[in-house]
Amino acid sequence: MSTEEAIQKELEELREKINYYNDLYYQQSISEISDYEFDMLLEKLIALEKKYPQFRTPDSPTQRVGGTITKVFETVEHRYPMLSLANSYSKEDLVDFDKRVAKLLGSETYDYICELKFDGVAISLTYENGQLSQAVTRGDGMRGDNITANARTIRTIPLRLKKNMEFPALFEVRGEVLMAKKEFQRINLEREDIGETPLANPRNATSGTLKMQDSTVVSQRRLNCFLYGMLGENLPIQSHQEALEKLNQIGFNISPTYRKCKDITEVLDYINEWETKRETLPVETDGIVIKVNSYGQQDRLGATAKSPRWAISYKYKAESAQTLLKDVIFQVGRTGSVTPVALLKPVQLAGTTVKRASLHNANEIKRLNIRIGDQVYVEKGGEIIPKVTGVNLDLRKEDSVPFEFITNCPECGTLLERKPGEANHYCPNQNNCPPQIKGRIEHFIQRRAMNIDSLGEKTIEQLFKNQLVKTPADLYKLNFDQVFQLEGFKQQSTNKLLKGISDSKKMPFENVLFAIGIRYVGRTVAEKLARQFKNIDNLAKASFLELTAVPEIGERIAWSVNNFFESEDNKHYIEELKKAGLNFEIEEKEEIRKSNKLEGSTFLVSGVFQSYSRDGIKEAITENGGKVLSSISSKLNFLIAGDKMGPAKKVKAEKLGVKIISEEQFTEMINR
Ligand code: IVH
Numbered sequence: 001m002s003t004e005e006a007i008q009k010e011l012e013e014l015r016e017k018i019n020y021y022n023d024l025y026y027q028q029s030i031s032e033i034s035d036y037e038f039d040m041l042l043e044k045l046i047a048l049e050k051k052y053p054q055f056r057t058p059d060s061p062t063q064r065v066g067g068t069i070t071k072v073f074e075t076v077e078h079r080y081p082m083l084s085l086a087n088s089y090s091k092e093d094l095v096d097f098d099k100r101v102a103k104l105l106g107s108e109t110y111d112y113i114c115e116l117k118f119d120g121v122a123i124s125l126t127y128e129n130g131q132l133s134q135a136v137t138r139g140d141g142m143r144g145d146n147i148t149a150n151a152r153t154i155r156t157i158p159l160r161l162k163k164n165m166e167f168p169a170l171f172e173v174r175g176e177v178l179m180a181k182k183e184f185q186r187i188n189l190e191r192e193d194i195g196e197t198p199l200a201n202p203r204n205a206t207s208g209t210l211k212m213q214d215s216t217v218v219s220q221r222r223l224n225c226f227l228y229g230m231l232g233e234n235l236p237i238q239s240h241q242e243a244l245e246k247l248n249q250i251g252f253n254i255s256p257t258y259r260k261c262k263d264i265t266e267v268l269d270y271i272n273e274w275e276t277k278r279e280t281l282p283v284e285t286d287g288i289v290i291k292v293n294s295y296g297q298q299d300r301l302g303a304t305a306k307s308p309r310w311a312i313s314y315k316y317k318a319e320s321a322q323t324l325l326k327d328v329i330f331q332v333g334r335t336g337s338v339t340p341v342a343l344l345k346p347v348q349l350a351g352t353t354v355k356r357a358s359l360h361n362a363n364e365i366k367r368l369n370i371r372i373g374d375q376v377y378v379e380k381g382g383e384i385i386p387k388v389t390g391v392n393l394d395l396r397k398e399d400s401v402p403f404e405f406i407t408n409c410p411e412c413g414t415l416l417e418r419k420p421g422e423a424n425h426y427c428p429n430q431n432n433c434p435p436q437i438k439g440r441i442e443h444f445i446q447r448r449a450m451n452i453d454s455l456g457e458k459t460i461e462q463l464f465k466n467q468l469v470k471t472p473a474d475l476y477k478l479n480f481d482q483v484f485q486l487e488g489f490k491q492q493s494t495n496k497l498l499k500g501i502s503d504s505k506k507m508p509f510e511n512v513l514f515a516i517g518i519r520y521v522g523r524t525v526a527e528k529l530a531r532q533f534k535n536i537d538n539l540a541k542a543s544f545l546e547l548t549a550v551p552e553i554g555e556r557i558a559w560s561v562n563n564f565f566e567s568e569d570n571k572h573y574i575e576e577l578k579k580a581g582l583n584f585e586i587e588e589k590e591e592i593r594k595s596n597k598l599e600g601s602t603f604l605v606s607g608v609f610q611s612y613s614r615d616g617i618k619e620a621i622t623e624n625g626g627k628v629l630s631s632i633s634s635k636l637n638f639l640i641a642g643d644k645m646g647p648a649k650k651v652k653a654e655k656l657g658v659k660i661i662s663e664e665q666f667t668e669m670i671n672r
Contacts, residue, residue: 070147091268098263119178162249175253179224197339226253292310454496507582
């Protein structure tokens with residue numbers, strides 16, 4: 001074999017390996033190797049492909065990490081138009097639909113396939129010779145945007161199909177790109193960390209993400225994709241059910257929630273069953289889709305210009321209510337951003353009483369065209385905070401006046417600013433606007449920052465009012481008498497508060513870095529910066545280029561970090577925190593190796609243990625040379641069973657021949 005061939009072989013083997021672990025993880029939720037090991041494999045492949053760019057392939061798993069910038073998305077024509085579905089909102093509508101189908105099909109019998117209607121963004125994927133060649137959005141149904149580079153980063157879209165499987169040389173797959181509710185919350189939490197307004201709902205977040213120019217950012221947002229349709233010439237399948245099975249076989253992510261129904265009664269059962277069950281799914285659904293199963297019958301039923309006659313959607317009712325808009329108030333956040341909030345006459349919605357709803361910003365208020373005194377509609381979607389979705393104009397009072405957005409900060413009176421292109425208004429009076437000062441302290445003490453849980457919002461207010469604390473650094477200067485004299489404080493509560501503050505000095509550098517509140521530096525970014533620069537002085541010295549060279553640190557963050565350390569106020573602030581004794585350096589953990597007794601063995605821990613905590617037992621495994629796995633697979637040697645281990649784990653372990661041991665047996669192994 002020539003060197004060239006050897007390199008190509010190594011590349012191919014690495015790709016196969018990564019694809020294998022990737023499929024296992026995303027399709028079966030099994031991880032045979034740790035995230036770290038997976039990242040190492042991927043990094044090795046990235047390095048090799050960089051060295052030998054001539055052997056790069058478009059279906060390489062390295063494509064998943066992004067790296068492509070699309071300035072303008074090219075418009076492409078769909079080979080088959082992307083129709084929409086006729087909607088129905090009642091069971092009667094469905095019975096009517098069934099009657100139409102029966103009439104058009106005459107005496108034929110027919111089945112339906114019921115599926116969940118995923119609430120995301122429709123996508124069309126083209127596969128040529130088993131490789132993903134193009135991904136296009138729906139657009140107007142005839143033409144969409146070419147978003148291939150971004151789609152390649154979605155782990156549940158295969159870049160190449162499974163080997164040794166039969167599939168057509170050219171075909172299209174249709175599906176829905178979604179963001180799991182958890183991922184949506186994670187992103188919003190990060191946005192909150194850095195003082196950005198939260199994204200409205202998972203669907204908007206998905207469509208915004210798919211249209212991002214930098215595919216690296218798309219890759220970090222962990223989108224998902226469910227596929228539900230196959231199109232092409234002379235496909236080797238006769239029904240929708242066969243299509244789903246085929247797609248699943250060749251490597252696509254098919255939701256297992258579909259069901260074949262032999263008549264409309266069974267369809268209605270499916271609808272009833274999923275009405276509440278859908279809430280437990282990790283992704284959002286807004287209804288179900290009913291499709292005639294047979295392709296032959298689908299053809300005979302045909303389509304109108306807009307939608308097929310062989311399918312219909314049933315939409316679950318979005319929980320909505322109408323109520324009086326009493327007032328609009330404005331909240332000023334830690335970064336000075338001003339958010340309008342609707343004060344409502346209390347109304348019942350999805351089992352809770354709603355009194356407030358978010359109005360996002362001035363543009364949203366304009367779009368809704370709301371006036372105080374209006375009857376407005378409120379809805380609870382994927383969002384945790386309900387939102388105002390519209391106005392009942394029929395009930396608008398004649399004497400109502402158009403709503404004007406405020407011009408000055410409601411807290412300190414400073415003239416608000418609005419940067420060109422930004423939706424939000426800001427109060428620029430950073431150092432003297434009370435909610436900004438209090439917000440910075442609240443940010444500083446939160447659990448994921450300095451974790452001072454003996455300090456609450458009310459106490460912060462008291463400390464601020466009594467002019468004892470103006471910056472987080474002032475917390476470390478508080479003495480017993482100053483706290484004791486505050487209303488409601490006794491000896492014990494005073495000591496507790498001071499101890500909480502003093503204990504926080506032990507928090508690691510990454511927490512401190514997040515706590516100090518550099519704009520755009522959320523918890524995850526703080527960790528990355530801490531790991532890279534090791535201490536605050538290195539970070540303060542880091543140039544723009546050094547910062548942007550760190551993976552996942554973009555220009556906006558780099559600029560903000562540089563800016564932060566240029567300010568004299570901030571320099572002083574850091575000096576004060578240093579004097580107080582906070583950690584401004586990363587603590588390098590040394591790996592302690594006590595023995596090699598478990599060398600070569602893999603373990604999974606499950607349940608509760610008598611003499612170890614869960615982390616403790618894992619530590620004991622690695623300290624003695626063993627490896628901890630996160631799921632049961634054929635690679636697992638020992639399952640350490642504690643109390644309350646689920647029965648399913650036991651069955652699975654036994655099936656795979658994994659040895660189940662007790663805590664005592666494990667202790668014996670390491671003390672042998
Ligand atoms: S089938 C001919 N199945 O709903 C229409 N669509 O209005 C083929 N959707 O844009 C669509 N889940 O993005 C189908 N299980 C499902 C779906 C689904 C969500 C979306 C799709 C389409 C819209 C239809």
